[in-house]
Amino acid sequence: MSTHRVRVRVNGTALEREVPADRLLLDLLREDLALTGTKEGCGIGVCGLCSVLVDDEVVSACLLPVILVDGRSVVTIEGLADRPGGAALQDAFLVHGGFQCGICTPGQLISASALLAASPRANEAEVRDWMKGNLCRCTGYYGILRSIAAVQAGAAEGDGR
């Protein structure tokens, strides 16, 4: 297996690592960097537990080799609060019941953050379509949708000032 020197910014910190060609971003985060907020679920890009941002776009860390993030910027749940609107989104999940058992929550927050950055005024159908790739297996999606709507409503109030 060839190894490669990769430079990547993780939650704002520049890193340089030598990685085997088949090292996945998920394993780099969890095992090498001890950023265990990003979870592994299905391992095939379906469940959304391992959602992270790469250059502000949401992707599955379980399907992404580290060699493809060379020179790019990664944000995980541990860095979300430093993103614009990240802390407000986390608060909304706590207040409106979006934070449930906790397994899917990091991925839900990362996806929701990417959604609100890409289309802050997404309607409910668009929110559902965007969030459909983040599965919850314990309580359901209403709290998550309420949390996102609450952030949108708060941001709308802010616009009026």
Add this chain to the structure above:
Amino acid sequence: MSFDYVVPGSLAEASDLLARGGPDAHALAGGTALVLMYKQGLLRPEKVVGLGRLAELRGVRRLEDGGLWLGAMTTLRAIETHPEVAAHSPALALAFASVATVRIRNQATLGGNLAHADPAQDPPPMLVALDATVEIARGLTRRTLPLGELFRDIFETALVPGELIVGIRLPPLAPRARATYLKFLPRTEDDYATVSVAVRLAVAEDGRCSDARVCLGSVGSTPVRARAVERALVGHALTDHAISDAAALVAQEIDPLGDARGSAAYKREMAAVCTRRAIATLRDA
């Protein structure tokens, strides 16, 4: 299990590496298909050739004839959201937006999607219905194929080792033509289709259908052109009865395999239903 990864700086070099590597060398674009198959033990590459530095494979461009060029290394999401794509035909954007989830579309590329040759994918039937041609390069040698001829069997294309998909070329949509993409998803919204139907129709001023393309996904080993349906539509007024009769002919064109998303018999029946609905939608649009 072990492979070497290389990132060539030119298309000629990439072709050369892939040609010399033979069947155990694989191109890496977005990685969604390759990584999945690697993790599942379905691929054991000896060499993986990264295409990330080949800038000429990237982008979406309007062509002088009003058509569209889509670069192989463009992500599905970038195509889906590109204004020139919606301007060509909203159905084209819809077909790209129908793939899995936004997460996958941010990573997966057009070229990877086509080279993977999974008959359950969404873009191929739509692109075939829009008369796409695929540009293929091997070093400095180029050739083009009607996109339908790229697909040979499940996960099998007409590409030989060393050949890479450069991009897709679409002619402009004729003035009276419209297109639609219908994906039948009885389980979850992010699933592969049970049946999908892409239709392009032109209706003349007298109300008769003057041109038709019908291509289906998930009902055979490749995207399937339903030529009998097309023939039954052209020259006829699109009454409910005529649409229904034409759509029923789809059953003889397809050879579905039963899978987790429906038995062969169910897919055959739903292919006719979905074809009828897609054609009626276009007539009524």
